[in-house]
Amino acid sequence: MTDQPQAPAEQPTDLSAEGSTPTLGAEAVVAYLRDNPTFFAEHDELLSELHIPHQRGDSVSLVERQLKLLRDRNIEMRHRLSQLMDVARDNDRLFDKTRRLILDLLDADSxxxxxxxxxxxxxxxxxxxxxxxxxxxxxxxxxxxxxxxxxxxxxxxxxxxxxxxxxxxxxxxxxxxxxxxxxxxxxxxxxxxxxxxxxxxxxxxxxxxxxxxxxxxxxxxxxxxxxxxxxxxxxxxxxxxxxxx
The missing domain is CATH 3.30.450.40 (GAF domain)
Known part of the structure; x- marks a missing residue:
């Protein structure tokens, strides 16, 4: 994700220890979203990664189930794409090594x-x-x-x-x-x-x-x-x- 919600400048930052990375508290996130109600409309790609229960009693709505299936399918497709990219990089390296060897064989004089x-x-x-x-x-x-x-x-x-x-x-x-x-x-x-x-x-x-x-x-x-x-x-x-x- 390229765009992350940032706390307002005046919002105090919670430090767990001196010199540690600042952590953003839940209250700061809530305050930011209240001040920016159109945030998810501008960053709707984040919705597929959020877990938002939509329950009535002990039942789960079809909307939530559909979102879960789409989220799982999205994760699976990302894994497949990553594997394909790894295979492509390996093949590129093999091709380059093979090409150099074949050129050496063609240039060999004995x-x-x-x-x-x-x-x-x-x-x-x-x-x-x-x-x-x-x-x-x-x-x-x-x-x-x-x-x-x-x-x-x-x-x-x-x-x-x-x-x-x-x-x-x-x-x-x-x-x-x-x-x-x-x-x-x-x-x-x-x-x-x-x-x-x-x-x-x-x-x-x-x-x-x-x-x-x-x-x-x-x-x-x-x-x-x-x-x-x-x-x-x-x-x-x-x-x-x-x-x-």
Missing amino acids: LESVVMAVEDSLRQEFKVPFVSLILFGETAAPVGRWVNSGDAQQAIGGLLCAGKTVSGNLRDHELDFLFGEEQRKEVGSSAVATLNHQGLHGVLAIGSRDPQHYKSTVGTLFLSYIAEVLGRVVPRHTQTLRPVR
């Missing part, structure tokens, strides 16, 4: 730059505790983690065949392959996206200690974007990749 950009951004900017970028190829390159395509299919074939980003609680052998046996014990939930463009080139996995953080229904739009860009950027910097069909 496979080492690509790997470093992904891992540094996810750990430092996105604050992801567990990050795993695995590239598939018959011959490993000196940069990044490489595995044989057959071994990948055997370990996480179900994730690779999904054709979309998967999130939730993975099986132990899938976590072992993605994060290693030691880190797997700390991963509560994870999200996995394939690097798939004219053939399967790798997988990008992120993990959290919170079992509920990456739920099966969580949105993975931004992770999918990053994986799509990687699927196009990685093959530019190496000749060792072999498509996995």
Whole structure:
């Protein structure tokens, strides 16, 4: 509320203690409203927040009940709007971080730059505790983690065949392959996206200690974007990749 009733200048102010904030007594409010009978006509938005009983005996009038319902609905709508605003701000921050990472990937001049950009951004900017970028190829390159395509299919074939980003609680052998046996014990939930463009080139996995953080229904739009860009950027910097069909 922007406009609050102010006590007249001559009205004494009740101080509970020296240096404390002045408190406005009920008598001062009553006096002000008597001197300003059109106050609520000029500030009718306050009426929805006031509680004014309108009772006859033990019954409650329809007017009071309607006002209560409207007041409750107004509070609920405010909460919903606040939640939507929070989601919008979170999405703005995610979009900005994703945009910077994608630009870094497009500007990368080597496979080492690509790997470093992904891992540094996810750990430092996105604050992801567990990050795993695995590239598939018959011959490993000196940069990044490489595995044989057959071994990948055997370990996480179900994730690779999904054709979309998967999130939730993975099986132990899938976590072992993605994060290693030691880190797997700390991963509560994870999200996995394939690097798939004219053939399967790798997988990008992120993990959290919170079992509920990456739920099966969580949105993975931004992770999918990053994986799509990687699927196009990685093959530019190496000749060792072999498509996995």
